[in-house]
Amino acid sequence: xxxxxxxxxxxxxxxxxxxxxxxxxxxxxxxxxxxxxxxxxxxxxxxxxxxxxxxxxxxxxxxxxxxxxxxxxxxxxxxxxxxxxxxxxxxxxxxxxxxxxxxxxxxxxxxxxxxxxxxxxxxxxxxxxxxxxxxxxxxxxxxxxxxxxxxxxxxxxxxxxxxxxxxxxxxxxxxxxxxxxxxxxxxxxxxxxxxxxxxxxxxxxxxxxxxxxxxxxxxxxxxxxxxxxxxxxxxxxxxxxxxxxxxxxxxxxxxxxxxxxxxxxxxxxxxxxxxxxxxxxxxxxxxxxxxxxxxxxxx
DNA sequence: CATTCGTGGAC
DNA sequence: TGTCCAAGAAT
Numbered sequence: 001x002x003x004x005x006x007x008x009x010x011x012x013x014x015x016x017x018x019x020x021x022x023x024x025x026x027x028x029x030x031x032x033x034x035x036x037x038x039x040x041x042x043x044x045x046x047x048x049x050x051x052x053x054x055x056x057x058x059x060x061x062x063x064x065x066x067x068x069x070x071x072x073x074x075x076x077x078x079x080x081x082x083x084x085x086x087x088x089x090x091x092x093x094x095x096x097x098x099x100x101x102x103x104x105x106x107x108x109x110x111x112x113x114x115x116x117x118x119x120x121x122x123x124x125x126x127x128x129x130x131x132x133x134x135x136x137x138x139x140x141x142x143x144x145x146x147x148x149x150x151x152x153x154x155x156x157x158x159x160x161x162x163x164x165x166x167x168x169x170x171x172x173x174x175x176x177x178x179x180x181x182x183x184x185x186x187x188x189x190x191x192x193x194x195x196x197x198x199x200x201x202x203x204x205x206x207x208x209x210x211x212x213x214x215x216x217x218x219x220x221x222x223x224x225x226x227x228x229x230x231x232x233x234x235x236x237x238x239x240x241x242x243x244x245x246x247x248x249x250x251x252x253x254x255x256x257x258x259x260x261x262x263x264x265x266x267x268x269x270x271x272x273x274x275x276x277x278x279x280x281x282x283x284x285x286x287x288x289x290x291x292x293x294x295x296x297x298x299x
Numbered sequence: 300c301a302t303t304c305g306t307g308g309a310c
Numbered sequence: 311t312g313t314c315c316a317a318g319a320a321t
Contacts, residue, residue, distance in 0.1 A: 040317040081305030
């Protein structure tokens with residue numbers, strides 16, 4: 001017999017050490033898994049946990065969400081961030097009802113065609129909800145494979161086709177084992193092989209990690225990112241939406257004017273919210289969350 | 300390929 | 311009110 005492979009070691013570690021996350025349960029529906037995946041897009045697990053429970057208690061299946069207003073979806077989204085995801089998730093529920101009879105599709109191409117579902121989420125649902133054999137590459141998997149297999153510090157910010165190929169080569173042939181391995185890769189990246197201070201001492205593949213062998217080389221050049229938040233349109237949008245979320249129905253613009261002093265930037269942010277389908281004008285001088293009441297008469 | 304899009308917690 | 315980052319998607 002040969003030595004245990006990378007995949008075997010990580011899978012074994014996962015079976016012993018996986019966090020007890022509710023969407024990993026045996027009786028969790030594809031819809032519930034899809035909701036978890038969308039919420040987890042750029043939002044930490046600890047903040048998703050309560051939101052996921054509340055969301056599914058209210059909308060246990062796609063049709064129930066599709067029948068409710070986008071405004072309510074935005075409110076239930078709370079402060080998970082990137083509220084467009086809430087509207088897209090409702091659009092997704094509508095599409096599931098209209099195209100797939102209310103059942104989350106199991107084909108990759110059909111999943112990819114759903115609003116708010118991209119390369120990662122489509123594959124995650126196909127693998128975790130339906131047990132199919134697909135490489136599931138998120139930021140964690142990309143980092144783990146890049147380090148342990150390629151021996152490089154880190155990959156770029158975006159998932160590339162080569163990342164899918166490299167990960168696919170690591171998957172067991174048997175679909176269920178492949179899905180478990182994907183979850184294991186993600187877990188390793190989320191818990192041990194983290195971006196800043198990886199805990200290599202506790203890692204199940206420390207002895208065969210290419211990055212470890214090369215001395216844990218640091219990432220190259222200063223990959224600067226416009227990560228700042230204070231003073232950006234994003235912050236202003238968040239403030240505006242916060243007011244609209246707390247209100248019921250239309251809000252006079254005078255109240256919105258109070259959240260930010262700069263007229264130019266505030267107007268731009270508000271226009272952006274309208275353009276993005278999160279907010280709609282009501283009458284001459286009021287705004288509300290999209291669909292938060294009877295349709296606005298058009299003239 | 301580069302940008303935009305929230306939010307809050309750990310350093 | 312500094313920096314980094316957390317299961318991405320859409321454009």
